[in-house]
Amino acid sequence: MSETTDTTVAGPTEPARTVPSRLTRFAALPTVGPLAALILSCLFFWVFTDRFMTGGNLSLVVQQVMEVGTLAIGQTVVILTAGIDLSNGAVMAFGTIVMTRLAVTGGVPWPLAILLGVGVCAAFGALNGTLVTMARLPAFIVTLGTLNIAFALTHIYSKDQTVTGLPKALTALGQTFPLGNTDVTYGSVVMLAMFLIAWYVLRHTAAGRHVYAVGDNREAARLTGISTRRLLITVYTVAGAVYGVAGLLLVGRTAVGDPQAGQTDNLDSITAVVLGGVSLFGGRGSIVGVLFGALIVGVIRNGLQLMGVASIYQVLITGILVILAVGVDQLARRRRA
């Protein structure tokens, strides 16, 4: 547990001091803050509503964050490289329309339809990555552009019609299986598995370490021999493919192909990333924290609903939490400097 996914290295300027205790080292892990916030909000709702802390309800919360949570995986990897992706919700929506329309009206077999849906998302990611590296445009501008392109294509291709009557296979991930007394959604398992894979790659592979290195200091990373261009294009492309999987989860959850989907998902996924303790300046943060960040949003939304509090207060509280989380990150950076 002593190794963290944080790339911080004890700098030479830091004054010598006594070896930190095990407790302080544990508390310094970037995931501890989000985890504590998650646990405390769960405890809060456990006390104030009798329906919150049940297996069924907790399973529901995970199911409700599977779309934005999965999008946040792609968003995290992009943000770790000091980029940002505003296009993810729109790209995901385009992917869902492609896979559902091809399967329903295009007569394409469902495995191929899913593959093509995820494929167009990956293609959008590759486009983002290419423009960011080759044309040297800021990620914010590039993805603002592709956000609009993907949004328009979604509406043009779908003719603004919601796609219904999906084949069973497309909505399979929205189905549940019993685990003890609780029904668990297959899609929830997919999301958790993707977090696990992302955690492994980021923490235990050279490519993962390179992502942090590029985000921390791109020039320094290049000088150490990392092919930063290839790495960035790969990062955006993989993120795109992950958005495609998020789209498949959304289709499973709602059982339709919805051209209006995903319109606030870019900011929602950034919210999860920030609440998870990942620095928007790149190079710092843990993917596990992002899972907690996504769950915090889901827990608050669900808990307040069960308490009968109007949904607008969930938005208010999320806003407060985001500012707190970023404040904590800034504080950490300043102390490090």
Added chain:
Amino acid sequence: MNRSTPGRLAGCLAAVMSLSLVAAGCGPGAKGSSKDITIGLITKTDTNPFFVKMKEGAEKEAKAKGVKLMTAAGKFDGDNASQVTAMENMIAAGVKGILIVPSDTKAIVPSLAKARAKDIDVIALDTPPDPQNSADALFATNNLTAGELIGKYAKSVEGGKPVKIAMLDLNPGITVGVLRHNGFLQGYGIKEGDPSIACSQYTAGDQAKGQTAMENCLQKEPGINLVYTINEPAALGAYTALKAAGKDKTTMIVSIDGGCTGVKAVQAGQIAATAQQYPLKMASQGVDSIVAWAKGGKKATGYTDTGVNLVTSKPQPGLASKDVQFGLANCWG
């Protein structure tokens, strides 16, 4: 780095404490509550005054009947995913019935089916789901009638005079917009494609877009003297454009909705007449119906018309209408 630990922890604590404070200040906990009937209300958004009034109606009625009300809304018009989430949470909270204004009439259908499978009374308000029978009942304005009322009014004022009509519509493929549009044509006694229709534009029911649409229509046909608008924000946008062109005195605007801003515009003579609908009634009748069923009564089925009235300060002979005072007393927003 280690020094940041206390700061980080303090931040988390502060976060959760502020969360507790806000939440505690806003709603009572369900624990220990003696009320056993809970009803959910899901609107399209939290911000549109139409839905604010609807919520007010549901809250009043829930209080009067001594039942608990939960509310939720999407983040934007068309936000199906948030409505699905809200339905799941309400089912988990054990509601007896759900009142919902579907944002996406087709996409919400699987969720409605899930709720009904759990023996929850599902009533659509204002907008029918597609197909309509995927909800137990529908409490809504008859939008065709609403369009017809202002169509007849316009015909009665214009008589046999030649007119050039601009139609400021909602959005392609949205049922409400199509019904109002067709109602107006029926009421005026003309068919789609009639040469008197000089211009048709989509406005999304938005004031700025209504203004742009009217400006473009005037470019196309400067002689426009009758304007049909999907709602009052679009009407006020059209009025701004007409005024800038110096045609506000010679052009009649008719509209639909009956929001307070709209009725005041009728009072000020900017809009000649509007068809007023009653979101408060939709919600309160919906709450009543669910409570009656939960207490062992009959479940509401089919369509219930919540009424629509023509509001104008210049009534026409032979056309039933309400005056501005009535309109203001019953307006929303």
